Amino acid sequence: MASFQNFNFDTQIIPSEILVSQIMQLHASISKLESLRPSKQVNSLFTNLVKLCILPSSIEIESLPQDVKIARESLIELCGRAEGLMELEFSTFICHTPNPMKNLILFPYYGNYVKLANMENKILKDNGVAHPKKVAFVGSGPLPLTSIIMATHHMESTHFDNFDIDEKANEVARKIVASDSCLEKRMKFETHDIMDVKERLREYDCIFLAALVGMSREAKLKILGHIRKYMKEGGFLLARSAKGARAFLYPIVEEHDMVNFEVLTIFHPTNDVINSVVLLRKPIA
Incomplete structure (x- = not known):
């Protein structure tokens, strides 16, 4: 062998x-x-x-x-x-500990999320997205670490709407965020299939698309097309991808898949952060 x-x-x-x-x-x-x-x-x-x-x-x-x-x-x-x-x-x-927000570090991959959020925040800032008023995170899951890290360390005045298809995941996530009254005012959790969210997508300056939303290429392309159709002109979409062997863990978003988007950045990390980051903008007609 x-x-x-x-x-x-x-x-x-x-x-x-x-x-x-x-x-x-x-x-x-x-x-x-x-x-x-x-x-x-x-x-x-x-x-x-x-x-x-x-x-x-x-x-x-x-x-x-x-x-x-x-x-x-x-x-x-x-x-x-x-x-x-x-x-x-x-x-x-x-969420059953005395101070859930302080215990997020118990999650084994918490450090990776901090590195990924730092990387994504730098990419956004380098492309002129410093203080968005309103952000959507699609596929936030039961442990919405990216939204929490972004909201508490990088975008301290931004409002975050987190979308997930699983109400159970949202329920637990709400309980964690509810332990911080200031953050709770800026962070909401909604149970929707993103394909059913339409005109509302125009509200967001930036939309994050989690890596596992659309696990097949076909599903990913449909979701990218849907978001592009309804998001506002000049708005940003940050999609997570993977490259090389890391693509055995997560789906790939190829540059030729990003139809009718302006591709601003594609970044492939070489450290222990797994996801690549693709930053797109919907052109202004």
Whole structure:
């Protein structure tokens, strides 16, 4: 079996065939799990998967064999379900602590969200989005860390509307934010499929689109098209994507998918932040 023992991860790009082989083995193990709820085994498998996917590699998703592409789609779905269950478990626990907002750091990937929010805020500022009045976050989930970090560290006067399709997720998220009366005034949670939200999208200066909203390429394109149709002219859309091996964890938004948008920035991190960031603007007619 191929192994990594002869590679220096800091300086060498891992050969694609070795990395794909290891990822496929993990996919086989994850597929056999009876439950994706957090447990020692589940946590170990997904931690190993993330570690593999952030290694430097030259993987091009489009050139992979068809069976690997099918396994990748399955893996994205499994990752999405596991991530949702992990967030729900931690958010439920956190909202029962004496000071939920101060206990967000208990979430294992909290530091990654801080780095991602810092990165996204810099990209927005560099493109003239410093103090938006109103922001929407689509796919906020039970632990809306990006919105909370943005609202408390970067956009201290911005109003945030968080949209999620799952009322249970919104219910827990509301309880966490309710522990901070100032933040609660600026942050709302609404249960909607974003495809049903139309004219309201014109209210927002900037819309964030979570990576797992639209897990297939077809679904992602429909959502991008819908948001573009209804968002205001000159408004910004920040969509999360993935590149290389990281695309085994999250869907990709390709530049040619961004029809009728002005593409301002596409940024691919090389540290332990997994998501790429794509900043778009709807042109003014």
